[in-house]
Amino acid sequence: MGARFCPRYDQNGSGHLLQGRIEYRLLHYATQALYGKLLGAGIRIFEYRRSFLHAKVAVIDAHWSTVGSSNIDPFSLLLAREANVVARNTRFAEELRASLNKAMDEGATELHPQLWRQLSWGARLLRWLSYNLVRTALGIAGYGGKR
Numbered sequence: 001m002g003a004r005f006c007p008r009y010d011q012n013g014s015g016h017l018l019q020g021r022i023e024y025r026l027l028h029y030a031t032q033a034l035y036g037k038l039l040g041a042g043i044r045i046f047e048y049r050r051s052f053l054h055a056k057v058a059v060i061d062a063h064w065s066t067v068g069s070s071n072i073d074p075f076s077l078l079l080a081r082e083a084n085v086v087a088r089n090t091r092f093a094e095e096l097r098a099s100l101n102k103a104m105d106e107g108a109t110e111l112h113p114q115l116w117r118q119l120s121w122g123a124r125l126l127r128w129l130s131y132n133l134v135r136t137a138l139g140i141a142g143y144g145g146k147r
Helices: 025-032 035-040 074-079 090-107 121-140
Strands: 007-010 013-019 044-048 056-060 064-068 084-088 108-111
Touching: 013 090, 025 121, 035 044, 044 090, 056 090, 064 090, 090 108
Parallel strands: 013 044
Antiparallel strands: 007 013, 044 108, 056 064, 064 084
16 A cells, blocks of 8 residues: 555564655545554564665565565555565575664664554544555455455
8 A cells, every 4th residue: 555565673573664755645634544453563664764665575484585676565556567576585585684783773763663652543544544545446446456
């Protein structure tokens, strides 16, 4: 839904690097509607605010990685013409992970569950309405229905 998930694995557990700067307000707030559940499940979320993110990058299990421009969400998969490359190479995965960690250390802020729970009711309502509007638009577009 516009979130750019980039797993970061380290001695403290896994986390996700997401777009912190607002590029598309509706998708930004719709994505943030999911943060509470993710944080509540123990997933660490980092928002990157140094610049806009476009590349979608992931490193899994120290040897599988992907780099590309494709948003792996229903709306983008339906409308976008973008792609990712998958590599099964430990050295590449290590270098990519180091690059991600550097980006997170230099330009990201971690969101903490206790602060997220303190959002005002108006901020929570904005996120909930945004999320449901995007889901409704996907339904109208015919994506996600039973076949």
